[in-house]
Amino acid sequence: MQLQNKTAIITGGAGGIGQGIVRRFLAEGAKVAVVDIDQAQGDKLLAELDGQGDVIFIAKDISKEESTKEIVAETVERFGGLDVLVNNAHASKQAPIMETTQEMWDLSFNTGTMATFHLMRAAYPELKKTRGSIINFASGAGMKGLPNQVTYAAAKEAIRAISRTAANEWAKDGIRVNVVSPIALTPGIAQWSQAFPEAFQEVVDGIPLGRLGDPETDIAPIVVFLASEQSQYMTGQTLMADGGSIKIY
Numbered sequence: 001m002q003l004q005n006k007t008a009i010i011t012g013g014a015g016g017i018g019q020g021i022v023r024r025f026l027a028e029g030a031k032v033a034v035v036d037i038d039q040a041q042g043d044k045l046l047a048e049l050d051g052q053g054d055v056i057f058i059a060k061d062i063s064k065e066e067s068t069k070e071i072v073a074e075t076v077e078r079f080g081g082l083d084v085l086v087n088n089a090h091a092s093k094q095a096p097i098m099e100t101t102q103e104m105w106d107l108s109f110n111t112g113t114m115a116t117f118h119l120m121r122a123a124y125p126e127l128k129k130t131r132g133s134i135i136n137f138a139s140g141a142g143m144k145g146l147p148n149q150v151t152y153a154a155a156k157e158a159i160r161a162i163s164r165t166a167a168n169e170w171a172k173d174g175i176r177v178n179v180v181s182p183i184a185l186t187p188g189i190a191q192w193s194q195a196f197p198e199a200f201q202e203v204v205d206g207i208p209l210g211r212l213g214d215p216e217t218d219i220a221p222i223v224v225f226l227a228s229e230q231s232q233y234m235t236g237q238t239l240m241a242d243g244g245s246i247k248i249y
């Protein structure tokens with residue numbers, strides 16, 4: 001087991017990719033604090049995970065800075081420390097640039113960029129003690145500049161910039177900071193694929209490996225790798241878990 005005796009916070013842990021990461025982390029021996037704003041989904045997940053490991057659910061809105069401090073405090077109180085922070089949650093709305101509103105900027109930056117930043121800062125003193133690992137989430141939408149996704153694309157690229165800066169600043173503390181950029185078939189995307197089968201096929205056609213990833217078996221193992229000592233000589237990197245869609249040189 002690669003994460004035995006490690007404690008992790010996983011934001012958006014009740015969502016599509018988040019659930020895959022939570023299940024995989026538990027299978028690898030980690031103690032997990034699942035953080036999500038969706039109380040009903042969190043309760044359902046915890047009921048499903050009953051007896052499958054040491055896991056708690058923290059229902060909080062990570063866009064509020066105060067909540068990020070409470071999340072770290074609650075996790076440390078329950079498990080005695082913190083080794084891994086996975087900033088996976090992000091909410092946003094799509095619109096063409098000319099129809100983009102301030103509310104859309106606030107939603108994407110507060111739940112994505114600022115929540116990631118505040119959680120990293122709240123977790124820093126604990127991660128310094130354990131020489132821990134932070135895994136943040138990016139998107140091909142940011143790297144490609146996909147149309148109608150300006151607030152999401154900008155928020156995701158800002159997360160990559162924060163990650164590189166923190167990787168440089170916190171290397172001396174033994175804290176590694178890396179990024180995963182996934183493509184995964186979540187329940188949300190499965191629903192969308194049924195409503196728009198042609199658009200979905202176009203997405204699949206753009207993936208060299210010919211399919212969307214599975215949250216638990218394709219995306220989560222990359223997060224486990226970045227959380228474990230197996231990646232101890234990597235920091236500041238973006239790993240593409242996207243079936244070969246984007247190549248970084």
Ligand SMILES: NC(=O)c1ccc[n+]([C@@H]2O[C@H](COP(=O)([O-])OP(=O)(O)OC[C@H]3O[C@@H](n4cnc5c(N)ncnc54)[C@H](O)[C@@H]3O)[C@@H](O)[C@H]2O)c1
Pocket residue numbers: 011012013014015016017018035036037038041060061062063087088089090091111137138139140181182183184185186188189
């Ligand atoms: N699914 C993909 O193909 C894909 C592609 C590129 C990037 N990503 C990124 O991967 C990550 C996970 O994506 P997903 O598809 O599983 O998303 P999802 O929408 O299925 O899950 C996101 C979870 O975050 C939670 N959340 C939203 N706002 C919150 C808040 N303010 N406080 C606490 N929790 C909040 C939601 O309740 C939800 O459970 C995101 O960062 C996303 O941008 C996903």
